[in-house]
Amino acid sequence: MADCVDQTTASTRERIIAAAEYLFAERGFAETSLRLITSRAEVNLASVNYHFGSKKDLIQAVFDRFMDRLTAELAIELASLRQQGGKPTVEAVLTTFLRPLQALDQLEPNGASIFMRLLGRAYAETQGHLRRFVLGKYGHVLAEFTQALKQAYPDLPASELFWRLHFMLGSLVFAIGGSNALGEISAADFNEQVGLDDVVARLIPFLAGGFKAPVTR
Amino acid sequence: MADCVDQTTASTRERIIAAAEYLFAERGFAETSLRLITSRAEVNLASVNYHFGSKKDLIQAVFDRFMDRLTAELAIELASLRQQGGKPTVEAVLTTFLRPLQALDQLEPNGASIFMRLLGRAYAETQGHLRRFVLGKYGHVLAEFTQALKQAYPDLPASELFWRLHFMLGSLVFAIGGSNALGEISAADFNEQVGLDDVVARLIPFLAGGFKAPVTR
DNA sequence: GTATGTTTCAAACACTCGTTTAATTGAAAA
DNA sequence: TTTTCAATTAAACGAGTGTTTGAAACATAC
Numbered sequence: 001m002a003d004c005v006d007q008t009t010a011s012t013r014e015r016i017i018a019a020a021e022y023l024f025a026e027r028g029f030a031e032t033s034l035r036l037i038t039s040r041a042e043v044n045l046a047s048v049n050y051h052f053g054s055k056k057d058l059i060q061a062v063f064d065r066f067m068d069r070l071t072a073e074l075a076i077e078l079a080s081l082r083q084q085g086g087k088p089t090v091e092a093v094l095t096t097f098l099r100p101l102q103a104l105d106q107l108e109p110n111g112a113s114i115f116m117r118l119l120g121r122a123y124a125e126t127q128g129h130l131r132r133f134v135l136g137k138y139g140h141v142l143a144e145f146t147q148a149l150k151q152a153y154p155d156l157p158a159s160e161l162f163w164r165l166h167f168m169l170g171s172l173v174f175a176i177g178g179s180n181a182l183g184e185i186s187a188a189d190f191n192e193q194v195g196l197d198d199v200v201a202r203l204i205p206f207l208a209g210g211f212k213a214p215v216t217r
Numbered sequence: 218m219a220d221c222v223d224q225t226t227a228s229t230r231e232r233i234i235a236a237a238e239y240l241f242a243e244r245g246f247a248e249t250s251l252r253l254i255t256s257r258a259e260v261n262l263a264s265v266n267y268h269f270g271s272k273k274d275l276i277q278a279v280f281d282r283f284m285d286r287l288t289a290e291l292a293i294e295l296a297s298l299r300q301q302g303g304k305p306t307v308e309a310v311l312t313t314f315l316r317p318l319q320a321l322d323q324l325e326p327n328g329a330s331i332f333m334r335l336l337g338r339a340y341a342e343t344q345g346h347l348r349r350f351v352l353g354k355y356g357h358v359l360a361e362f363t364q365a366l367k368q369a370y371p372d373l374p375a376s377e378l379f380w381r382l383h384f385m386l387g388s389l390v391f392a393i394g395g396s397n398a399l400g401e402i403s404a405a406d407f408n409e410q411v412g413l414d415d416v417v418a419r420l421i422p423f424l425a426g427g428f429k430a431p432v433t434r
Numbered sequence: 435g436t437a438t439g440t441t442t443c444a445a446a447c448a449c450t451c452g453t454t455t456a457a458t459t460g461a462a463a464a
Numbered sequence: 465t466t467t468t469c470a471a472t473t474a475a476a477c478g479a480g481t482g483t484t485t486g487a488a489a490c491a492t493a494c
Contacts, residue, residue: 012471028341030247034452044473049453051471121341123395124245124334159407163392163419166399170391171384171427178340182383190376202380206427210388213426216418229441251482261443266483268441435494442489450481459472464465 013051015041021062025114028121029059029130060133063122066115067138069107073100078144090208093148094168098200101176105196112196116177123173153212160215168207175199230268232258238279242331245338246276246347277350280339283332284355286324290317295361307425310365315417318393322413329413333394340390370429377432385424392416 010018019041023032034055038045052058077096081088088096104111122130135142146165153161175182176199183194227235236258240249251272255262269275294313298305305313321328339347352359363382370378392399393416400411 028245028247030245031342033450046454047472055452117341120337123391124338124341128398159403159409160419162403162407163399163416164423166395167388167392167420167423170389171387173391174340174387175380175384178383181345182380186376186379190379192376199380201433202377203384205430205433206381206384209430210423210427213422216422250480263484264442272482437494440491447484454477464467
């Protein structure tokens with residue numbers, strides 16, 4: 001149970017968020033009760049409603065915490081990409097958007113995997129409430145991703161770019177979200193210890209190869 | 218609500234399964250109550266436990282129904298692929314495994330999308346009970362997929378094939394599972410009406426391009 | 435017709451859930 | 465010290481959950 005929040009000194013708010021993000025990613029939103037969260041965080045049950053208002057608000061708070069750290073890192077990487085000038089390679093664009101994810105992993109054990117699983121669940125969740133919240137508040141990230149890819153491959157039709165972007169997102173969420181489980185299989189079957197960096201290193205040529213594939217219509 | 222089960226003549230069992238597979242895909246397993254299922258199927262609440270035993274058994278029954286139809290189609294396609302002999306192209310292998318999914322869509326409106334969403338949820342679900350059930354009972358499908366890809370690209374290291382297979386799975390689940398929502402965006406933004414066949418047509422070059430990408434270690 | 439076995443039904447069961455309440459604690463401000 | 469306000473606590477609330485029950489309805493065979 002290696003949370004990066006010091007359970008002895010951390011505030012009640014922080015301990016709730018730390019426990020919640022782990023359990024939400026591990027078990028899902030509906031399957032994670034407030035009692036499970038508060039007992040893991042060793043705080044009183046009512047403190048969730050006191051500090052966050054409701055369970056739904058807690059879920060959004062967990063997302064906000066991740067997205068804030070992510071967008072901060074992403075702004076730096078994007079600036080660095082633009083500073084280089086000229087037409088970026090697809091690989092460079094992918095690296096730009098993946099590095100903040102890797103940074104998340106250093107900030108907190110399995111941070112990237114946890115966040116990707118949360119993102120995957122948000123897309124699947126009931127009626128898409130959470131998906132709309134995430135897209136509404138952080139849709140600009142997707143837009144910047146789209147724009148950067150457009151610069152790397154200007155001839156690709158907009159609709160094709162749209163679909164390939166989502167194909168890539170699927171690979172990302174699936175592979176990084178499941179990197180722990182897949183990594184264990186990889187270690188057992190191929191005697192290869194793979195961490196997040198290795199997964200990303202394998203992902204980039206795959207995604208770039210798919211993205212640059214000829215359009216056959 | 219266009220289910221393909223005739224609600225007036227279909228047996229209670231069939232009506233429950235039809236309602237359940239739609240609601241499970243749309244809302245998730247935990248978020249779908251037996252009362253919601255039985256009221257949609259217009260049957261008595263207790264009939265689920267009578268015919269299936271428990272909610273968990275119903276979930277497995279829904280999967281079995283999909284997988285049985287899928288593996289039947291897949292056996293035909295695989296035989297056809299092997300009959301051609303020689304080294305298959307990656308595109309041919311992908312087509313082999315995607316056609317049964319498309320067949321599912323003709324058998325039942327949105328069948329492929331529903332099944333992919335179910336599969337995505339199964340992978341994410343609590344503690345992976347369902348994932349283990351699916352992998353245990355239908356893991357041979359994944360093994361055959363792996364083997365066919367190996368024939369198409371013999372030089373690709375086994376571990377690299379393993380990871381690229383799962384990258385492809387991620388794209389598949391994400392894109393086909395969300396094909397309805399993504400199709401609506403595509404129709405609105407690009408004036409392009411896209412059905413499942415169009416998504417598959419776009420997927421194949423993307424996946425093949427990724428799979429055939431050079432290995433950079 | 436009666437008997438037999440299957441299927442349906444309304445009602446209740448025990449349980450968990452998110453949320454609320456009112457009392458209590460703690461520490462800083464007056 | 466007294467006041468004040470934020471934070472914590474135990475307990476309860478009402479709603480919703482999967483499941484069980486025993487009787488009723490149905491169909492089939494004798």
